[in-house]
Amino acid sequence: MSIKEDVEHGVQEEQIREPLMPSEEKNLAVTNEDDGSANESSKGHPWMVYFCTFVAVCGSYEFGCCVGYSSPTQTAIRKDLDLSISEFSMFGSILTFGAMIGAITSGPIADFIGRKGAMRVYTAFCVAGWLAIYFAKGVLPLDIGRLLTGYGMGAFSYVVPVFIAEIAPKDLRGALTAINQLMICAGVSVSFIIGNVLTWRILALTGLVPCAVLLFGLFLIPESPRWLAKVGREKDFEVSLQKLRGKDVNISHEAAEIQDYIITLERLPKAKLLDLFEKRYMRSVIIGVGLMVCQQLGGINAICFYVSNIFETAGFSSTVGTITYALIQVVVTGFGVAVVDRIGRKPLLLVSGSGLVVGCVVVAISFYLKVHELALQAVSILAVTGILVFIACFSIGMGAVPWIVMSEIFPINIKGQAGSLATLVNWFGAWACSYTFNFLMDWSSYGTFILYAAINALAMVFIITVVPETKGKTLEQIQASINA
Incomplete structure (x- = not known):
């Protein structure tokens, strides 16, 4: 049986198992008028979705800071720490190895502790990496710092677009997810420009700014409702979805669609x-x-x-x-x-x-x-x-x-x-x-x-x-x- 058929079958089972009360039938009739337009999440003001996106893409900006750091600092770092070209090349390229490790672990971590919890973990790696670079007196701490920022960068490259896609209404999802790339470009460009006027140690400290904004913002935004539904936190799921769509928006249709799909997938073996x-x-x-x-x-x-x-x-x-x-x-x-x-x-x-x-x-x-x-x-x-x-x-x-x-x-x-x-x-x-x-x-x-x-x-x-x-x-x- 295909996933699509499973979803339809699951919806039929729910309807048979739990008949609607008269008041619920009335509400459902109202809900289905105009092709369900009353239930479209886009009818509410998506200010919380915008705010959540802003917080999440601080991770994307951090990504850009990591990528853009090495280009304007090459001459100064080599001179101050007496690095050979091969040593600096290792410093620059080790970022991608850290990103590969981050890519391997990002999905399981985000599935286990949630999208917000994962972003906290990755931010901690970036903070440790920038501090290691700032205090570096030789090539080893420099490379360790670069590896740590690479890990955080690689993990952010997965979890940020996934989080945004899971919280956004369908009519805004593409644009909001694309802001991920916009902020990466902004981080790279700003690093290129300010790297010409700041020392390489101070430039490393500027990488802590998006980390601070992200860590503070995560206390103010809800978790991904789809992840909450997946792990069985039904009450938290409804609260999160309602907060994202607006307190006056009817979320019953969208919530039912998400839950039915989750139920269908839970019948399948763990991937x-x-x-x-x-x-x-x-x-x-x-x-x-x-x-x-x-x-x-x-x-x-x-x-x-x-x-x-x-x-x-x-x-x-x-x-x-x-x-x-x-x-x-x-x-x-x-x-x-x-x-x-x-x-x-x-x-x-x-x-x-x-x-x-x-x-x-x-x-x-x-x-x-x-x-x-x-x-x-x-x-x-x-x-x-x-x-x-x-x-x-x-x-x-x-x-x-x-x-x-x-x-x-x-x-x-x-x-x-x-x-x-x-x-x-x-x-x-x-x-x-x-x-x-x-x-x-x-x-x-x-x-x-x-x-x-x-x-x-x-x-x-x-x-x-x-x-x-x-x-x-x-x-x-x-x-x-x-x-x-």
Whole structure:
């Protein structure tokens, strides 16, 4: 029996087992008028949902601070601590190893102690990491601090979009989840900019600010109602959902839909890692993992980590190029947040993928001209244009949308395991892309970007043939249709 059939069967069983009283029938009749519009959570003022999102995306901003820290501090740290280039390279790259560990453990921890409890744990790791970096007198505490912040960053990359998706009404879910990527970009950009005027130790302390806001805010927001329903805390579930939707909103329809879906999933055996590869879950796993592969292997981290070097190689000012890069990234990501629930996930991914192919081809042409000493006056213009097209198109779709879809498609009984797997693949792809970039550039500068263009073209084929549109559907509807 499919999950969708199980849900329908569970609803029928509940109706047979507990006949409605006359007053309840009257309420149900009122509820069902106008296609149930009275029960739509979007009818209430979602101020608490907005506030919860603001608190959660402090973790995303922290993510950006971690990513953006190493670029503006490289010269100062190497000078103050007398580090070799290989020692600093270890310091920079160990972040992704910490993120992989965070990805593996984030799902089970978030399922065991809740989304809020998990965010507290990950914040503690980031605080410890920044303090270790601040007080570091040598390479070992520096690397330990970077590893700890990497762990927190990798775990935040899973739990923040999942928490937002689980609390948001369906008509706001895409935009609110996309704010995750916007805040990551903001964290990176701010670190790039203020890192030019602050010492590397003080810059480490600025990473504590989003941690403090997050820890304080978690005391003021409710837990994910879907997680509460999953662990059987029915009273807390109803209180949380009512608080999120507004005290005057009728939540009975949404609450019943969530509970019926949870009941159906509880009849299934508890998910293990190998269960993700069963036929009923295979499509959602392929979609989630596949989008993460498309996101990372298309070249984003190679360009992000080495953008200054790319501009210098092309003969353009790295300072001007990097600042322009940072500003475009934030502005375009903000635009994507505004339109994702209007245009839809799939169209944004396809527009983004098309732009990534074009950007890579333009950069490849630039390096081809330089290598063969043709039209040298056009080399820097083409390189800058291609890089800016690439980051703009990545920011509008491929940056945020895979995380949105990942947070939507997994049934709650496998969300921890499947989310951890997808996040692990994402961070492994980030490491592979950034690690191989310099080797590829030594092989062929223009060939490297032709390779990225080909990967992005294949990603578009994957999106067209495999990825569904999830705009305007509840999480339960999405999961039932995918895993039917």
